[in-house]
Amino acid sequence: MTPGRGLGGGPGSSDDDAIPVTVLSGSLGAGKTTLVNHLLSNAGERDIAVLVNDVGAVNVDYDLLSSDDLPAVGVAELSNGCICCELRDDLERAVVQLADGKEFDHLVVEPSGISEPGPVARQFINGPAAARYRMDAVVTVLDTPQFLDAFAGEGTPERRGAPTDAAGDETADEAARPLSDLLVEQVEDADVVLLNKADLCDEAALAEAEDLVRALRPGVETVRTEHSAAPLERVLDVDLYEHRDDPDGDTVGADAGSDDQHTHDDHGDHDHDDRHGHGEGHDGHDHAHPDEVYGVTSFVYRERRPFHPERLAAVLRDLPASVVRSKGTLHVAGSDQRLNYSQAGPSVRVEAVGPWVDAMSEADQELYRANRGDGADWHDEWGDRHTELVVIGVDLDETAVRARLDDCLCTDAELEDGTGVDPAEWLPERTDEEEAAVVSLA
Known part of the structure; x- marks a missing residue:
């Protein structure tokens, strides 16, 4: 020892x-x-x-x-x-x-x-x-x-x-x-x-x-x-x-x-x-x-439906001053990547950290879920895709922030035809030299 x-x-x-x-x-x-x-x-x-x-x-x-x-x-x-x-x-x-x-x-x-x-x-x-x-x-x-x-x-x-x-x-x-x-x-x-x-x-x-x-x-x-x-x-x-x-x-x-x-x-x-x-x-x-x-309070925002990337980017660039810190996982339409999100004051980072299990082949999905025990959190429509954000602030208007995030969610029509959803403009492709692609929205 x-x-x-x-x-x-x-x-x-x-x-x-x-x-x-x-x-x-x-x-x-x-x-x-x-x-x-x-x-x-x-x-x-x-x-x-x-x-x-x-x-x-x-x-x-x-x-x-x-x-x-x-x-x-x-x-x-x-x-x-x-x-x-x-x-x-x-x-x-x-x-x-x-x-x-x-x-x-x-x-x-x-x-x-x-x-x-x-x-x-x-x-x-x-x-x-x-x-x-x-x-x-x-x-x-x-x-x-x-x-x-x-x-x-x-x-x-x-x-x-x-x-x-x-x-x-x-x-x-x-x-x-x-x-x-x-x-x-x-x-x-x-x-x-x-x-x-x-x-x-x-x-x-x-x-x-x-x-x-x-x-x-x-x-x-x-x-x-x-x-x-x-x-x-x-x-x-x-x-x-x-x-x-x-x-x-x-x-x-x-x-x-x-x-x-x-x-x-x-x-x-x-x-x-x-x-x-x-x-x-x-x-x-x-x-x-x-x-x-x-005077610090916090809440958790959870949603299965994906965000529209352009609307979400606009909101993340213009968060209320009362939001001191926010972080978590993002589900963005048009991308098979799980995105880690981190904001502190005016600085915002979104990092792709690997594919959703739902984007894997059926055989890989079964193997992954068997090893990780993730079956209990599997959604019939979205699989493991989800958004889970912790929002922390001072004098935080939770209702208003939730409403702004809700407005970023894709409509049924957008999900059907993909109108306005162009992940290539929002998230660069990963390269062999990069372990993860990073988008700066500051």
Whole structure:
């Protein structure tokens, strides 16, 4: 058994036996799942297990990471909840079961984009998981252009708190804080910050972003990345978490402090509980979930009937500003390809990832369905073809967004004669050199 594998850690155990844990943080669409994909694809001899938490009822990131193409030792999912409270027991069970069932060298935990990383990390310090694991680092992935849009020109980024009216009083929606506050929290809790999407910024902008990050978290490691392609030695096995300092200059170790003291996460002279809406600490029942604090809601759009490609492209180019993030699977008329869709702010990507089973030969269909057990989700008319999208936003008008997507669906007449359906104009053909064709609709 190699160091870091199997059981160990906790009181009376050597740290060498404990499995190191990296907790990822970052805003919706910053590139966390892309980073996990990169780590798995370049792991070499290192065996990595992954636990992923998503905002919506459908865990899109889990589906992407659990594919046969990625060499993860194990992938566990926790969906539709906050892993520092609602799903806390589920997290503890999942990480213990992973350690019991498989041998691996490193655990990567990817909370949702509206999670605060501190409470998640502390569960590997003080909870039952501490007997098997040790915290290695919190790695925050920044959408650098978004971060600069929020804080450029400020000496030190500040929380803006609940919205106020013209008189400076908190509005009726006082529980909802701007997502920029969450960005501050995610940087303050970081041991390593990836300045992702660096290719979209010039040198002056990147230098300013680094200054802003270090104003929030002095001495933090920063790495400029494109498509989250960070060198593995900068984010895994860095042993930074337990050697961080608290504001008083004391080294914070695995035995220091407790959940209620928030030892790892108090930066500066502001009160941790007040700024997050955590009434009784993370062990109490008055903890305010991030979705409540930041006013984030989500819904899932499901449909068997295919989209008209031109109408869908027009809608995806002009999503309401309230839609912060959307992702999932698209069924588009005229194409036999399953399409993975991802949107974050103004950036939209559609990637062909292989044919629908329904497009295969009858013999291949039977073999595939027998091996995968997909028969239960087979539609008489459409086979396995379907659309399943998670839409996440702030002040989201679900009815209006659903109506716009419904308007993109093909009519019976369009399906009969194919009028206006020209997938060649919307999705380029795959080539031998490309593993998947990508359409940029930004």
